[in-house]
Amino acid sequence: MFKRIKNKFIRYIAFGIYFLIVLVCAIQLNFLGLFGYSPTKKDITMPNVNISTELFTADSVLIGRYFDEDRNPVAFDSISKNVINALVATEDVRFYKHSGVDFLGLGSGIISTLTGDKRGASTITQQLAKNLYRTRYNKSVGLLGRIPGIGLIVTKFKEWMTAYKLETRYSKAEIITMYLNTVSFSNNSYGIQTAARRYFSKNASDLSINEAAVLVGMLKGTTMYNPMRNLDKSRERRNVVLLQMQKANYIDQAQVETLSKEPLVLHTDNKDVHAGEDSYLRAAVERWLEKWAEDNDRDIYRDGLKIYTTINSKLQKHAEEAVAKQMEVLQRRLKNAWGDEEPWRDLSGKVIPGFIENLAKKTDYYKYLTKKYDNRTDSIDFYLNQKKQMEIFSWKGERLREKVQMSTMDSIKYYVTMLNTGVMSMDPYSGEIKVWVGGIDHQFFKYDHVNQSKRQAGSTFKPFVYLAALESGMTPCDQVQDKPVTIKIDKGDSIEVWEPKNADWNFSYREMSLRWAMARSVNSITVQLTEKVGADKIAEAAHRVGIESKLNPVPSIGLGPNDVSVFEMVNGYSTMMNEGERLTPILVSRIEDYDGKVIATFKPERKQVVDKQDAWLMTYMLRGGMEEPGGTSQALWEYDLFAKENEIGGKTGTSSEYVDGWYMGVTKDLVTAVWVGCDDRNVHFKNSQTGEGSKTALPIFGLFMEAVYKDKSLGYTQGKFPAPTVEITKKYKCVTPRPFREESLSDSTAVDDGVDLEDIGSGEVIQEEGAETPEGDVDMGALSTEQDVVATKLRDSLDNVG
Template identity: 60%
Template sequence: MFKRISNKYLRYLAIFIYFVIIFVCAIELNFLWLFGYEPDMHDIKNPTISVASEVYTADGKLIGKYYHENRSPIEYKDLSPALINALVATEDVRFYKHGGVDFYSFSTGMLATAKGDKRGGSTITQQLAKNLFATRKRKSQGVMRHIPVIKTLVYKIKEWLTAYKIEHVYNKQQILTMYFNTVPFGNNSFGIKTAAVKYFNKQPAQLNPAEAATLIGMLKATSTYNPITNPERSLQRRNTVLGQMQKYGYLKPEEYAANSKLPLNLDLSYVDDESTGDSYLRQAVEKWLKKWCKDNDYDLYEDGLKIYTTIDSRMQQYAEDAVAEKMKMLQKRFYNIWGNKNPWRDSKGVEIKDFLLKAEQRLPVYAVLTKKYKGDTVQINKYFNTQKKMRVFTWHGERDTTMSSVDSIKYYTKLLNTGMMTMEPSTGKIKVWVGGIDYKYFKYDHVNQAKRQAGSTFKPFAYLTALDNGYSPCDKFTDKPVSINYTYEGKQETWAPNNADFKFSGMEMSLRWAMGKSVNSITAQLTEKVGWDKVVDYAHRVGIESPLKAIPSVSLGSNDVSVYEMVRAYSTFLNKGQKVDPILVSKIVDRDGKTVAEFTLKQEQVISPETAWLMLYMFRGGMEEPGGTSQALWEYDGLWRSPLWKTENQIGGKTGTSSDYVDGWYMGITKDLVTGVWVGDDDRSVHFNSSESGEGSHTALPIFGSFMQRVYADKSLGYGFGLFPKPWVKISKDYNCPSPRMPKDSGEVDSSWVPVDTSAVLPPAVSTEGEKNETKPPR
C-alpha cells in the first residue's frame, strides 16, 4: 500500500500515522499487558469511588480509617461563577471549544517549553482524567513504565484517550463539577467545598473573584502558593490569575484593579472535626508505611487496604488507663506547686517576661494578622485578647468556655504531656504506643516525633561501653569530685559534674551499684576512661539514631533522643545483643483480600550475648542495690513483698531527669518487655521546680508501675512475672559482687532472694536519683 504513494514524504507520513494508530490501539487494549490499565466506557460512566483503608490491632479491633472525608460533593449550581471563570482563564482557556484534548495549546506549550518558558498543555478534562483514574500511577502503567521516553508518551496518550471518553459521556458543566469535587487544595483539603470553608469560612457559591483566584492559584503548586504558609507568593499568584481573568474578558479592568488591591482576607476561624476517629497510633502507622506506600504505589486514603498492626488492644488500653490515672495526678501536683505564678522560667528560675509574646509569634495566624494589619501591634494584641467561645481539654472531660487566645496559650502551655512505648524485643513487635495525653488537642507525637534530653536513662550506654571493653560489674570506683578537660569545636573546656545532692560520699562502689544508684561522679570517671566518643558509638550501635555530641556529659543524657529510640536501644540487651527494627505493622491486605505485604523481624548482632546479659544484671541494680533509683516501684502492689516477688519476679530499669526537672524518664525492663516513658511539658521553659516533684522516679516511673500492675493482672496476655533469662553463654567476668548491707547472690542467674528487712536497704519512699542539673552541655 505504501509503495503506491509516489511522494516519499507522504509515504513516510502515512507510515508514521499507521504506526501511531497501532500504538494507540495497543495502549487502549493493553496489548500483552505492556501498557497497564486504561479506563473503559463502563469505568468512565461509573468512576471508582476511593475506598477507605482500615487499621486494626493485632487482636482484630478496628483502630481507625484513612479516607478523604472532605470530598463531600457539590453540584454545579453551588459553584461561584468567579471560580469557574478563574479556572478556565488560568488552566484551559479553550475549554468550551475542544473535545477533551487541545492540540493547539499542547503544541504552543511544547514550543514555549523548548524556549525555556515551561508551560503545561493539559486541559481541564485531562487533569480530571489524571485525578479521577490515576492514569500516572505505577499500577496503571504496565511494563512500559521502565522505558523513560515511552513511559511519558504512554501516560500522555492514556490521558488523551480518557479525556475523549469523559467528554463523550459528560457535558462541560458536569466535567467542571467533577473536577472541583476531586482536585486537592493542600492542608488536607480535597474538593472546593472543603477548601472554601478552610481558607475563607465560606461556601463555594459565596466566593468573590479575589478569593476564587486565590484558590485556583493554588492548583499550580499547593505548597508553594499556600495562603497560610506562603502568603506573599499566594498573593502574587492570585493577582496573576486575576490578570488572566481580565485578559480573557471575565473581569472588567476596574474589577481587576479593585480585586488585585485586596489583601488575602483569610478567615481561619472554622475548625473542622478532622480528628474524629484519629489517634497517635493511626498517625504513627501512616508515617511507618509512608515509604512502603510510595515504593509500592499505594494510597492509604483511596486504595481500601486492611492494615494489621502489632498493637495489643488490651495492653494499649492498660497503658492509656495508666497514663490518664497518673498524668491527672501529676497535673494537679504541678498546679499546686506553681499556684498563681507563671511556670515559664529560665535556668536560674527567673520568669521569662516575653514568653507569651514569642508563643503568639510562633502561631501561623500571627503572620496572617501581621499582613492584614500591616504590623499594627495594637490590632494584633486586640485579636489575641478578644474573648472567644471555645472547647478545651481538661482531665475531667472537654469543657465549653470563653477565653481569649492569649489565655488559651497560657492554659495549654501549663499542661504536661507524655509519650510511652512498649516493645517485645524477641519479635520486634510494638505492643503499646501512647503519643500523648489527647490526640484531638495535642497532635505532636511524643513517641517518635518529640526528642528530649534523656537524663540518666542514657547512663547505661557508658556502662555498656565499659563492660564491652574489659570492665566487669564488680570493678570499683570512688565517689569523688571529678574534673575533665577536653576540646570541643576547637575550644578548651573543663567539666566538673556534681551529684544530685551536691555531695561526694568518698565511698568505693561497684559499677553495678553506681549505675543502680545513678552516681554522676562515677559515671563521669567511667566515661573519661572508656572515651565519650566510644559511648556515642555504642549508643548508635544498639539503636540510637539521633545525632549525639561526643562530649563528656553525653553519658548524663545531654543529647535529645526519642522514646522510640530508647526502647529500641534497651531492647538490644534483652534480645541477646541483637538490635531489632521495631515492627508496627505485621500485614497488609488489599481490597480484594490478597495479602500484599508482610513485615517480619530484622535483627543484627551488635554486641556480644555475654555483654547483653551482664547489662540485664546491671539493670536489676536499680531495684536491688542500696539507693537504687527504681525502688519507688516498691510502692506498687505486686512489685516487692507481694505475690509477684514471692513468685520470683525481676524488673530492671533506669530513671532519668534532665536539668531543671524539664524531662522525666523511666525505662523499664521485664523478662519479656521493654517500656519507655517520658513526661514533661512541650515547652522546655515550663517544668517542675524540685526533685521531690520533678524527678523521673516521681513522674514517669509511676506510669510504668501502674501499667505493669495491669499487665501482670491479665493472665490472658501471657506476660506473667518471672526472672530474667539465664546466661545465654558462659559468663567470663565477675558479676557476683555483693554491695554493703545486701545478701550475696547465690551465683545462679535464676535465683531469687527477698531481703529479710527491706527497710535496712532503702525505705520505699526514698529516691536518690543522680541526674539533676547535670545534663546541660558544658559551656
C-alpha cells in the same frame, strides 16, 4: 443518499437514525476534542471506586481508617430490603422496567415536578453513571461542553450512553448495589454501610424502614436533610419518602401513619465510626507505610486495604489508662507547685520576659491581626485579649473536652503549661511494638512524642556508659570510688575545668561496684567511666544498639545531654534484653488487599551487635535499680508487681531543671519507655520532690504493668528474667558492703538521679561542649517543630474573629 427514499416520513426517520449513529460515534471517539472523555468498555467492566483502608490491632480490633472517601462496600444481600424499596420508590419507581434511560419516566417526572410531587427525572442507573464516571466534571467535558445549554445536552447524552452500557453489563441488583456503595451521605460517609454505622451505629442489613427512609431522603440534599445538622428537616423528608413507598405499594397507609409519628433517633457513638478519626497510632502507621505504598504503587486512601499492626489492643488500653490517671495528677501537681507564679524560667530561675507575647507573635492569628490592622499594636492587643468561647483540652471536661471563655493570650498560657507524654512498649525478642501512646490527646496535640519528639535522656542514657565499660573488659563487680572528679576541657585558647556533682551535691568516698553505682545513678562514677572508656566509645555503643540520633561525644555524654526519642531508647534497651541482637522494631505485621489476600508481610531485620555475655550482664545490672541498696527504681515497690519472685529492671532519668522525666522499664517479656514533660522546655517542675523521673514517669510504668499482670487474658506472667544462654565468665555476683546506711550517701536516694545537667557543673561549659540546655528565650522554632502548642488548637481564636 436520503433523496432516494421517496417516502418523506421514512426519509426523516432514516436521517434521524443516521445522525444518532454519527453522534454516538463522535461522542465515543471524542471527535476533534468536542465532546470530552466518555467511559470505555474497560471502565464499565472495572468501575473505579475508592474504598477506605482499615487499620487493625494484632488481635483484629479496628482502630483507624485511611480514606479520601470513607467507604466500606457491601454485597446486595447485606443491604436491608427497606433501603432498596425506599430508594426505588423515591428515586426511580420504574427501575426494574427500563434499560438505563426511562423516557416514559422522564416525561412523567417533569409532569410530577410541575404538580408538586418532586421526583427526579434521572434513573438510578444514570445517577450511578454520573457518580462513577464524573460525566459532568470539567475534565470530562469537551469544547462543546463550554457552550451554555449545549454542554448540558452533551453530558446528559453521555450519561444515557453510560447508563445503557451499565445495564448491558450488570444485573439490576448489581447496579443498585454499586449505587448504594458509591453515593455520599455527608459527614464524609460514602456508601450505605458507612452511613448506617455513622448515623445509626448498625450495619446496612439491619436498617429499619424509618432509618432507611432517613438515609434515602438525604440523597435529595445531603446538607439540608442531614439529621445531624437539621433534625426537623430530615424528619420531614423521611415522611415524604414514606409516602413514596406507600405509592409504590412497599408499605400501606397504616404503616405510614405509624412510622411518620415516630421521633428521629440517631445513634452516632459507634466505635468503628470514631476509629476513622485521627490518632497517634493511625498517624504513625501512615508515616510507617509511606515508602512502602510508593514502592508498591499502592494508595492506602483508596485501595481498601486491611493493615494489621503489631499493637495489642488490651495492652494499648492499659497504657492509655495509666497515662490518663497519672498525667491528670501530674498536671495538678505542676499547677500547685507554681501557684500564682509564672513557670517560664531561664537557667537562673528568673521569669523570661515577654515569653507569652513572643509565643503569640508566632501564631497565624497574630499574623492575621497584624495584616488586618496594619501593625497597630492597640488593635492587635485588644483582639488578642478579647475573650471568646472555645473548646479546650481539659482533664476535668467530659471526654477531656471543656468549653470555656478564653482569650488568645489566656489559651497560650494554658497550653504552654500542659504536660505531655510518650509511651512505647515492645517485645524485645520479636521486635513487635505492642503499645504506642504518642501523647495525651491527638486532637489537641498533634506531635507524636514516641518517635517525632526528641528530648534529653538524662540518666536513662547511663546504661550505655556501663555497656561500653563491660565491652572494655570491666565486670559488674569492678569497684570505682565515689569521689570528686575534675575534667579539663581544652578550648583551644584556654582550658575549661568541669567538676560534676552528684544529685545530692555530696560524695560518699565509698568504693562501689559498677552494678551498685548504676543502680544508684551516681554521676561521679559515670563520669569516671566515661573518661576511662572514652566518650566516643560510648556514643558508638549507643548507636550500635539502637540510638540513631546524633550524639556529641562530650565528657557529660553519660549524663544524658543529647536529645533522643522514646522509640530509640526502647530499641537500645531491647537490644540488651535480646542477648545483644538488635532488631528493627516493626509496627505493621501484614497487609491484605480488599479481597483478603496477603500482599505484604513485615519481619524485623536482625543483627548481633553486642556480645551475648555483656548483653546478659547489662540486663542483670538493670535489675540493680530494684535489688541494690538505694536503687532508683524502688518506688515500684508501691505497685502490685512482685509476686512469684518477679524480676523487673529499669532506669530513671531527669534532665536539667526537671524539664524531662524518664523511666525505662524492662521485664522478662517487655521493654517500656515513658517520657513526661512540657513541650516547651522553659516550662518545667520546680524541684526534685515533684519533677524527677521517679515521680513523673515511673508511676505510669508501675500502673501499666500492674494492669498488665492483673489482666490474665493477656498471658503476661510474672517471673524471672531468662537465664543466660552462654557461659558467664565475668564476675557479677558481687556483695554490696553491709551494713548499708542511707545517710552515708546523704539523701541521694530521695533525689533519685537528680538534675543531671545542672549537677555536672557550669552550664556554659557543657553548652559549649554540645550538651543542650534550656535556652533563655522562647525557642519558637522548637515549639513549632516539636509541637506547635499554640497553632494546633488555638485556631479557635482565629475562627471567631472576622
